[in-house]
Every structure is written in structure tokens, then in C-alpha cells.
Amino acid sequence: MAIDKNEYQKTVEKIKPRPPVLKNCVLAFLMGGFVCFLGEVLFHFLRGYGLSEKDSYTVVSVVFILISAVLTGTGIYDDLVRIFGAGLIVPITGFANSMVSPALEHKQEGLVLGVGAKLFTVAGPVVIYGILSSLIVAIILRGLGKL
Template identity: 45%
Template sequence: MSANAEKEETEKSENREKRNQSYQEYVKKVTPKHSVIKNCLKAFVTGGAICLLGQILLHMGNTLGLDEETAAGWCSVILVLLSIILTAAGWYQPLAKFGGAGTLVPITGFANSVAAPAIEFQKEGQVFGIGCKIFNIAGPVILYGIFTSWVLGVIYWLI
């Protein structure tokens, strides 16, 4: 290899190294910083507020004379309805961004995961919009939930 070829190869290598370094600095600058403790506290407070609302609804149902099972059913229906209303109004997404897993874990998160695609794709029609896209987010949850319960049922049956 000639001296010129070696010099060019060295310059290319140095340029690559500089680009990689500047790219790494750019990535560091634009990557959001997250505090795990802060996110956990926000999820705890948000999920706790949803559960508190559920307890209030349950207590109100009992106060109105409903038995425990009927009150729990109405509580679930109302929480799902509130979640769908908040999703349609565009308020659930900012709440989920703030509360993280605190909004995703309860029944309200599941209702949001079904309602959001239905609302988003309704303009594509009943069949190809809502019908095809409604379970984009919730579908895997349903699939793996059913599959896991089936596997556990077989294990339970074998034991």
C-alpha cells in the first residue's frame, strides 16, 4: 500500500470517528432524561386515583342498595365508560403520558386500548376501519392472556 493510500485511509477513519462521536453527543442531547423514582411515584398516584374512584363507585353502589357483585359490575362499566369518554375527548393520552403504567394497568387502560384505534380509524369505515383496527393494541393482550390461561389450566389439570 502506498503512503498516499495509507494517509487517505487514516483520514477516512478519523472522519468516521469524529462523525460517530458527534452523533453520540447528539443522541445524548436529544434523548429525554427519566427519573425512575419520579415515574414510579406518578404511576402510583395515577393508578391509585383510578382505584380510589373505583372504590368510591363501589361504595356508592352499596349505599344505593346494590349487592357487592352488582355494584362491582356497575363500577367496572362506569370506569370503562369514563375511559372511553376521556379517550374520545383526547384527555386520556395526556393522562397516560403523565401516569404511565398507572393508567395502563387498570381496566381503564384496556378500555382505552380498544377505544383509541376505533376512534382513530372510524373514518376508514365500519369494516376496514373500526373492524380491522379495533384490536391492534388490545389484540395481543387478549391473545396472550387466553393462551397463558389455557397453559395454566392444562398444568393445573395435569397436577
């Protein structure tokens, strides 16, 4: 009684649950928006404190990276991402989490071959393709005479 491969795939597709995409999108939208709102509040607070616009943006990023790092180290960040998904992965806090978590994970293998070698395992591809796409965009804009 061998099962047919194609038939089996169809059976699996029928039973396999779909990820709750709509719910995930709504929660990600709300949390992502909330993070941006907090950033905006902090930004205006810093501006009111007398910081320049450029410095305020930098400080906001630094503060968010710090918060994310602390929440990662205390084991809370991954629990929040489980609920809010992209709302916490896409902002700079997600980038910080993707650097801090391998650093924590691999400190047991030493500072050079552990932390040093593994620090960019998650963030590395983002950095590489971020730089590559900005280069391509720059070349296109240059060709159009807009840069």
C-alpha cells in the same frame, strides 16, 4: 474521518437521557391507587344502594370504561397518560382507551375495514396472550390437582 460503530454507540449512551423511571413509578403508583380508591368508593356506594356484590363489580367496570371512553374522545386521556403513565394504562380504563382510540382513528376508513379491522390492533395482543397464559396456568393447576 469515519466514526467507529462501537465508539459511536458508547458516545450515544453517554449523552442519551434516561427516562425518569423513579418519578414515573411514583406518579403511576399515586394515580393507579387513586383509580382503585375511586372504584372502591363507587363499589360501596352501589352496595349501599342494594346491588349485589357481583353486580356492583360489573357496574364499577362499566362506569370506568365509560369515563375512559369519554376522556379519550375528548382528547384528555392521552394527556393524562403522558403524566401518569402505567397508573392509567394498567387499570381497565387503559384497556378502554386502547379500544376507543383506534376506533376513533380508523372510522375514516369505514366501519368494516377501518373500525372493524383496526379495533383490536392495540388490545388484541393483550387479549391473545391473556387467554394463552390463563390456559397454561389452568393446565398446571389441573396437573397439581388444584382445579
